[in-house]
Amino acid sequence: MSQRFPLPDVGEGLTEAEIVEWRVAVGDTVAVNQVLVEIETAKSLVELPSPFAGTVVALLVAEGDTVDVGTPIIEVSSDAAAAPVVEPSPVVEPAETAPVETASSDSGSVLVGYGTADAGATGRRRRRRGTPPAAAPVAEPAPPGERGATAPDPGAISVPAANGNGAAAQGRVLAKPPVRKLAKELGVDLASVTPTGPGGIVTREDLVAHAEAAKARTLGNYPADPSDPSDDAPDADQPWLATGSVSPDGRRTRVPVKSVRKRTAEAMVASAFSAPHVTVFHTVDVTKTMKLIAALKADREFSDVRVTPLLIAMKAVLLAINRHPEINASWDDAAQEIVYKHYVNLGIAAATPRGLVVPNIKDAHRLDLLHLARALADLTATARAGRTTPAAMSDGTFTITNVGVFGIDTGTPILNPGEAGILAFGVIRETPWVHHGKIKPRWVTNLSLSFDHRLVDGELGSRFLADVARVLEDPARALAWA
DSSP states (O other): OEEEEEOOOOSTTOOEEEEEEESOOTTOEEOTTOEEEEEEOSSOEEEEEOSSOEEEEEEOSOTTOEEETTOEEEEEESOGGGSOOOOOOOOOOOSSOOOOOOOOOTTOOOOOOOOOOOOOOTTOOOOOTTSOSSOOOOOOOOOGGGOSTTSOOTTOEEEEOOSSSGGGGGTEEEEOHHHHHHHHHHTOOGGGSOOOSGGGEEOHHHHHHHHHHHHHOOGGGSOSOTTOTTOOOOOTTSGGGTTOEEOTTSSOEEOOOOHHHHHHHHHHHHHHTTSOEEEEEEEEEOHHHHHHHHHHHTOGGGTTSOOOHHHHHHHHHHHHHHHOGGGSEEEETTTTEEEEOSSOOEEEOEEETTEEEOOEETTGGGOOHHHHHHHHHHHHHHHHTTOOOTGGGSSOOEEEEOGGGGTOOOOOOOOOTTOSEEEEEOOOEEEEEEETTEEEEEEEEEEEEEEETTTOOHHHHHHHHHHHHHHHHOTTHHHHHO
């Protein structure tokens, strides 16, 4: 007896999802709750577990396809004898689970790098995105007499090659799971990367160098003659063009709007044209905040967390919300009611390779500074791995966008739908500043607050922003307001 697994609604009433990567192949034996496939919704990457055990009979949807909720995506037989099992090819299995690799920065940025490695199930065969769901060629172990310094790393997994570089001569590319994960998030085809590792393995350095070279190319560098074989037109090596189609003359690329970009566009249009936005600005001397950060970094209690200006700004916002709870609200247009929230789910806007996401720290108002730092670290790590769930992005009450990590002074942010305020936190610069009647070098930043004028009057918005600034100017004030 065989059963078909329909694509489920993974939350928030989503209607469709894209098949990113199959984690099983035809002929594999699967157990209940074993991950079958990774899908991309309009909000996040999600791994779908198997609801039943058996043998994979067919993968009904190809990687890269977008399907509606309820569409059957895989067929599994509970009777092994009835299933047309495909004889598995030899594989080179990882020696152990690959370590998690993350990127970090002292700037407090929540930009993501790449996420957790996936050790995989026994017998799993990996494929490049876009290939049909069929068994892929894999590397065969070298004969005992040929194993040596140039043998493939046992932690590497092979994929079909599409060019003539290194291991491609044998029709495959070798790469470890973390490198393959990073390649997928950067939108780089591993077969286009020149390998330098032992036995023709693509290393992380190879991949990063290839991605940087692709990023450096601009449209102004393309030859005028599109028929010129040296034409370096946009290709899938550039993540923002990876899913697009190039015009015959090579001068344009059309990229379908989907997933996070589509959801972001819909949310921003709805917010911008339904809530009347007003933005107020404040320039702040944050020298005392910078001294506090230096002191906390030397504190043993904070030794296991990153202390950044963003962390202090988050605490300042929470204190200001406590003093002005009217700003922690939403407008219910259907009921013609204002909904005041007696909790703070503090959102942090995060730029990821998939687009902008705004996960929030639940009940942030209950956390002290140390636990707030740990919650921010968890939020950041999850965003880096591309694993932010729909639940983590729902029911936010106020958002902070840290534009300072890009060297930007300030901006006029658009409200996250369902919220009444969003604070933009600008870059902190050492600036000539009048302090106690003398011009001195001081650390200065710019704050901007956008708010929904249906809910927040100019007086309330201005008082709220002034209170955030007062805490950043003198963090000791938090003791009086806590």
